[in-house]
Amino acid sequence: MDKHTLFSSFGKWISPINFQQLQEQVTSLRQDAYTKKLTTEAYIKLFLLAHLQETDSLAAISDGLLDEDLQQAVGFRAISPSQLSRKHREIDPSLLSTIFVDLVQHIRHFHQRSSPRMPLKTIDSSTIPLDLTRYRWAAFRKTKAGVKLHLRLVYMDRHTTYPDKAIMTPAKEHDRGQLEVLVDDKEAMYVFDRGYIDYERFDRMTDDGYFFVSRLRKNAFVRVLESFSLAEDSPVLSDQMVVIGTYQNRTENGFRLLKVDDTKGNQLLLITNRFDISAEEIADLYRDRWAIELFFKWLKQHVKIKSFYGFDETAVHNQIFLALIVYCLHVLIQLETNSEKRILQISRWLKAALWKSSRVWIRKFDNRSVP
Template sequence: MRAFNIPKKKFNTSSYTRFVKPLQKIFHSIPLLESRGYRPLKMTFEDQLQALIFFHLQEHESARDLIQHLEEDDFAKECIAPSGGISRSSFSEIINSRGLKQLEYVFQSLCTQAQNVLPSKHSDLGELVSIDGSLIDAVLSMYWADYRKGAKKAKGHFGFDINRKIPVKIYLTEGNGAERPFVRSILSEGQTGIMDRGYQSHKNFDLLQDENKHFVCRIKTKTTKTILEEHTVDPNSYIFYDAMVLLGTPGVNQTQKPVRVVGYNIAGVKYFVATDRYDLTAEQIATVYKLRWDIETFFKWWKKHLKVYHLIARSTYGLMVQIFAGLITYLLMAIYCHEQFKEPVSIKRIRQLRNNIQNELRACGKNTQSDNRIVKEQTLYAKT
């Protein structure tokens, strides 16, 4: 049985051990990464995973930055880098061609762990998944990342567990890739997808109901509604509309199955939301749609503090490797912050983790240096 070896070498960093503990529970079952030829791997999957987690944990902004850290930082050199080190060219080759299957397995396994560990909020509203896309700036040499003339972008299509505040699904396309086709793949039976107007699709509304997958989706104000049944609303409430309708133009794009439409007014802005959730009040439907913004908060934090969109790979394969690594790091942070502090993820606790690793490294050095030499202070490359 394989084990996730932390620490790999001589330094004992209990903080880092606690941080990666969830990996130890699943590492024995990860699909084996084998050499494609006679030469042994320069970087095992364990090495690759640790290097990528370290990249995000320390907020590195380039592969060059990471490789320098692996060569010069005592902790990184002894506990993260592969034996004998790794060159930037070899690291780039590995990221763009190996480990994707294994990283996807780790991500899915950590999602399951996190969902069993983290508290579930809004359970009275059901299993809620916010669905949205996020553009990733690319370079012109990334020919596959079509967006518009003179610009290249990729797009990640994400499913975000609102109840536990964690990402649970990811698909990658070129920047102008359609978002609607991924909704049914992101949702599981019984879950409710929360989406903005860009996801309005009358065909999807029918298909989702056939598959017992629910939705709360904002629709365009001028969408044609054929009323089947109107529900009474309180004239003093911010809810001004609640009805069962057929959406769309008859004979053109009308839904085959009825949907519920709730209209409400917030700060002078009128919202119309289509749903198949008849078990919730109109006010609860409005609350569910408001929770969609949690995925925007996640995107903002994830991009700012984990540097996930600072490219270290340019191929579709390599970019997925990088994104999975960023998601894995976030899940480890979510589990760590909850188990150690009963708190959600915060940059304060991540900075504290970095500092603890450095303090434990210095203490380890003082205890092992027979000539009482001062252990040189580590240089952290994170700009926080």
């Protein structure tokens, strides 16, 4: 009997979650002190499955318990939508945050073994709109409400990326305010867009030994200190050392400024504090930031994130953390099986083989199999 025989595909998928460690935290927070049936562990299993299957409502989650395999997985045969709602808004988001962080550590372990190069970390945010009439606590304009997910995404290769830090704020929070929280590793290369432009912070990052590449606004004032030569076939249009800003408010350090064309022929200005690699490599690093756009697109299209199962802040935060956990679980099975299959394909196969032996699911990850 191999290690996959003991698990259903669903059981195999959630196996990286340390439920024993979770229970210690649950006990410390008295999270299940008055719970008779819907424990925190059962809640997590039900709501992860709801994300996976993009279940429409709490009533639909409740109805899903007609499935005998699901009953066995959570330990009871029925639960009301009102009980689900109460648990969803009472769970401390720190519990789900801890699970997310623990899964990220597992992924980093795989990454460090497989890639000796400096990690590429992309920083960006995405606003998740909410109905103002139901989510007044998240109002940020007269007619709009929303929360903002500030994210740091690690780019391993074109097949594998993963979120390794997430911060949720009201939608009115500016991106720049999160940069210092999201930049904390001097052994990484950071990539971010124009929303994070801050000349003073660029100086501090450089002085503190952090490396970055970002996009500069076209109307930025620059003074050229030196121009560098380029290969004849280089896609980079120019490569210069510059000081950014006016004489009254400018950077203290010299930075490297590249002019490149994007895929639509629009000219981009890229700013970086790295002079030790080629201009072409810098341009490629910035192009790799598309991965975070794809991640946000996946999050909004393939888990339950456009609408929420509860209306208070805790319920919204819990649902977003659960969505991130779903993605990390997909990445871990991708890494464990050394597969180049897309996350979307992994998710589809899981849904098709949910309560079958995990061997049925795992066999599909053979890179020689037909997608």
